[in-house]
Amino acid sequence: MSETLANLLQENRRFEPPAALADAANVKADAYEEADADRLAFWAKQAHRLDWAKEWDQVLDWSNPPFAKWFVGGELNVAYNCLDRHVAAGRGDKVAIHWEGEPGDTRTLTYADLHALTCQAANALADLGVRAGDRVAIYLPMIPEAAVAMLACARIGATHSVVFGGFSADALSGRIQDASAKVVITADGGYRRGKPSGLKTIVDEAVAQCPTIEHVLVVRRTGQEVAWSERDLWWHETVETASTEHEAQPFDAEHPLFILYTSGTTAKPKGILHTTGGYLTQASYTQHAVFDLKPETDVYWCTADIGWVTGHSYIVYGPLSNGATQVMYEGTPDTPHKGRFWDIVDKYGVTILYTAPTLIRTMMKWGDEFPAAANLSSLRVLGSVGEPINPEAWMWYRKNIGHDNTPVVDTWWQTETGAIMISPLPGVTGTKPGSAMRPLPGISADVVDDEGKSVPNGGGGFLVLREPWPSMLRTIWGDDQRFIDTYWSRFPGMYFAGDGAKKDDDGDLWLLGRVDDVMLVSGHNISTTEVESALVSHPSVAEAAVVGATDPTTGQAIVAFTIPRGSVDTAGDAGEALIKELRDHVAKTLGPIAKPRQIMLVAELPKTRSGKIMRRLLRDVAEHRSLGDVTTLQDSTVMDLISDGMKSAKSDE
Ligand code: 6R9
Numbered sequence: 001m002s003e004t005l006a007n008l009l010q011e012n013r014r015f016e017p018p019a020a021l022a023d024a025a026n027v028k029a030d031a032y033e034e035a036d037a038d039r040l041a042f043w044a045k046q047a048h049r050l051d052w053a054k055e056w057d058q059v060l061d062w063s064n065p066p067f068a069k070w071f072v073g074g075e076l077n078v079a080y081n082c083l084d085r086h087v088a089a090g091r092g093d094k095v096a097i098h099w100e101g102e103p104g105d106t107r108t109l110t111y112a113d114l115h116a117l118t119c120q121a122a123n124a125l126a127d128l129g130v131r132a133g134d135r136v137a138i139y140l141p142m143i144p145e146a147a148v149a150m151l152a153c154a155r156i157g158a159t160h161s162v163v164f165g166g167f168s169a170d171a172l173s174g175r176i177q178d179a180s181a182k183v184v185i186t187a188d189g190g191y192r193r194g195k196p197s198g199l200k201t202i203v204d205e206a207v208a209q210c211p212t213i214e215h216v217l218v219v220r221r222t223g224q225e226v227a228w229s230e231r232d233l234w235w236h237e238t239v240e241t242a243s244t245e246h247e248a249q250p251f252d253a254e255h256p257l258f259i260l261y262t263s264g265t266t267a268k269p270k271g272i273l274h275t276t277g278g279y280l281t282q283a284s285y286t287q288h289a290v291f292d293l294k295p296e297t298d299v300y301w302c303t304a305d306i307g308w309v310t311g312h313s314y315i316v317y318g319p320l321s322n323g324a325t326q327v328m329y330e331g332t333p334d335t336p337h338k339g340r341f342w343d344i345v346d347k348y349g350v351t352i353l354y355t356a357p358t359l360i361r362t363m364m365k366w367g368d369e370f371p372a373a374a375n376l377s378s379l380r381v382l383g384s385v386g387e388p389i390n391p392e393a394w395m396w397y398r399k400n401i402g403h404d405n406t407p408v409v410d411t412w413w414q415t416e417t418g419a420i421m422i423s424p425l426p427g428v429t430g431t432k433p434g435s436a437m438r439p440l441p442g443i444s445a446d447v448v449d450d451e452g453k454s455v456p457n458g459g460g461g462f463l464v465l466r467e468p469w470p471s472m473l474r475t476i477w478g479d480d481q482r483f484i485d486t487y488w489s490r491f492p493g494m495y496f497a498g499d500g501a502k503k504d505d506d507g508d509l510w511l512l513g514r515v516d517d518v519m520l521v522s523g524h525n526i527s528t529t530e531v532e533s534a535l536v537s538h539p540s541v542a543e544a545a546v547v548g549a550t551d552p553t554t555g556q557a558i559v560a561f562t563i564p565r566g567s568v569d570t571a572g573d574a575g576e577a578l579i580k581e582l583r584d585h586v587a588k589t590l591g592p593i594a595k596p597r598q599i600m601l602v603a604e605l606p607k608t609r610s611g612k613i614m615r616r617l618l619r620d621v622a623e624h625r626s627l628g629d630v631t632t633l634q635d636s637t638v639m640d641l642i643s644d645g646m647k648s649a650k651s652d653e
Helices: 019-023 030-037 039-047 078-091 111-127 144-156 169-179 200-207 277-290 309-321 340-348 357-366 391-401 480-487 528-536 573-590 615-623 636-652
Strands: 058-064 067-072 095-100 106-110 135-139 159-162 183-187 189-192 195-198 215-219 232-234 256-262 270-275 299-302 325-329 352-355 381-384 408-410 445-448 460-465 495-503 509-514 519-521 524-526 541-551 555-564 598-601
Touching: 030 039, 039 058, 039 277, 067 277, 078 111, 078 144, 078 277, 078 309, 095 111, 095 144, 106 111, 111 144, 135 144, 135 169, 144 159, 144 183, 144 256, 144 309, 159 169, 169 200, 169 256, 169 270, 183 200, 195 200, 200 215, 256 309, 270 277, 277 309, 299 309, 299 340, 309 325, 325 340, 357 391, 357 541, 381 391, 391 408, 391 528, 445 495, 460 509, 480 495, 509 528, 519 541, 519 555, 524 528, 528 541, 528 555, 528 573, 541 615, 555 573, 555 615, 573 598
Parallel strands: 095 325, 135 159, 135 183, 159 256, 183 215, 215 232, 299 325, 299 352, 352 381, 381 408, 555 598
Antiparallel strands: 058 067, 095 106, 189 195, 256 270, 445 460, 460 495, 495 509, 519 524, 541 555
16 A cells, blocks of 8 residues: 555635735734744743733643643633623623524623623532532533533633533433532523423433532523422522622633543543643634634624534633624524524624534535525635535535635634644635645644654645644543543654544645544545545535445445435436436546445435534445445435434434
8 A cells, every 4th residue: 555545636726815804814924934933932922812810930841741731830710811801891791692592582691791690600609519620510502501601610610511412311421420520500401493302301310320419500491390309409599699799710721621521432432621721822812813703893603512612612712712792592503494594694794604514514405595595795704613524515605605705714623622723814824625724823733644754745644733732632531541542642742633634735734534434445545535525526416425335355345325415306217327427426536446336315314413424324334234236315224224323323322
């Protein structure tokens, strides 16, 4: 095998930043030079965008790798930086959150409101005996109280562990037990798909297995009936009656801020630990730099859930530390209709939108008429995160959402990295559809081969980070050895992210998916992302997921699951003809080596709760069934296999 990862996809489209945006951009090209000249001085300057109670003695202590300390000896309070300092500067009346419930109810919270509520919650938690260093689990729908709960923990130095509201009782109790949390903050329920869902019942079931839990604090959102026990307290009786006065104490820069669980390859989720000063520095700087956020004029909206790292860094800590006005939406994108997102953009005049490829592809599938029906002219920067964005999805996003002139920033990062690492800067970088382009100023990323050697331009391999960064994970909660083994052992002295990537001829970076998903076809390592992108570049395809299935002659063979766009006819012969056309299309786009052995037309793809395609399940479907050359949508057994797999995956959690 000559190459570590084949580089098949060619992309020649390029889009320069709009001149007006470039002229007024928060961050210009000189940031790269400045950071290259002195990386630590650069990060120290970004740390000074925050208010510190005590200045640090040392920017970085890397004497005991991979255990980093940033801003050693410095002290600050995260909630103070997100709230108090804006209020103190006379911006208390500025809107922090325009909240929209799924049923259409709304709330507007100014910085003064958010500050008062956070102080009340901090006082209430302290009264319940929560002290600095204690862990608090948060299991809430997308309501303002989710942000308040996180900020209240940060304010008193308690470490929060937010668990996505879609997780099961087992998943929740496992995470509570791993962190030995003292308190859970939840709600009676939330609205999803037009119905109230129950959260408190799941917490009751989970907490039965969690002896460390002393109290359950419950926000009333839906008003549904809930069972009640002695340890339960209503938020409106406990928090909303507490004093709105609370003085934030500073904490050490390395004080634990939060744990966020991310599932690894083994069953036991990893509790990724983030600390205070470095995390906030990078979350805050990247919000300012990557989104060109202007707090006075922008209305920002990140569609992620607070249960994922994107919600932590780019709904709570990034926007609020910058004093932004943002939109927060509780529900699903197709309730009550498929244009809901675009109605929200229109209604609030959203200027910066941050969403995920899975949503963009879903919107492509639904059809152009939904965004066309709303006024999206306020948008000026679009962001993407969570998966590789296929060039055609990128183009669709720019054209249909960004009126063909809005920069699209494809941002690569992970729960582990805490904040954005690789991304264009909207006022600086000429973008290429599907490329995350360059590491941000102050970040050192590279693509290496099996031996850890940097690949030349045009080559593919493993994405690594060569230098520590401020918002890096500090460890896996309670398991330093697993931290070392998982991230720092594959390539000595480098952080290995688990992703494949390539450098194009200009040295720009293209993410190629998880290396566990790479297919080995006749001795060539082929990325699932490239084959998926080739499929999505066909006008009849909305989404595609590609896996390698064991094959007697080629080792692995490429099997593709493809969702046609809404208007495409796939009945009978039309389906067969489309499959043939798609196989040929991939061969023509990427070369014959990448031609799928089989293509299945399907109505849905199995996804994780955060919207990432679960190729593992598709591999099972592809391998455990000898399928003919073609299988179409009409073959319901394939869909049953996919949905059975999804059910068992959900019960795994
Ligand atoms: C922020 C987040 C991390 C994994 C990461 C990679 C994939 C995220 C991406 C991307 C290609 C991008 N990923 N952003 N792949 N291009 N712009 O999603 O964190 O949930 O921990 O997932 O997501 O595979 O390793 P997390």
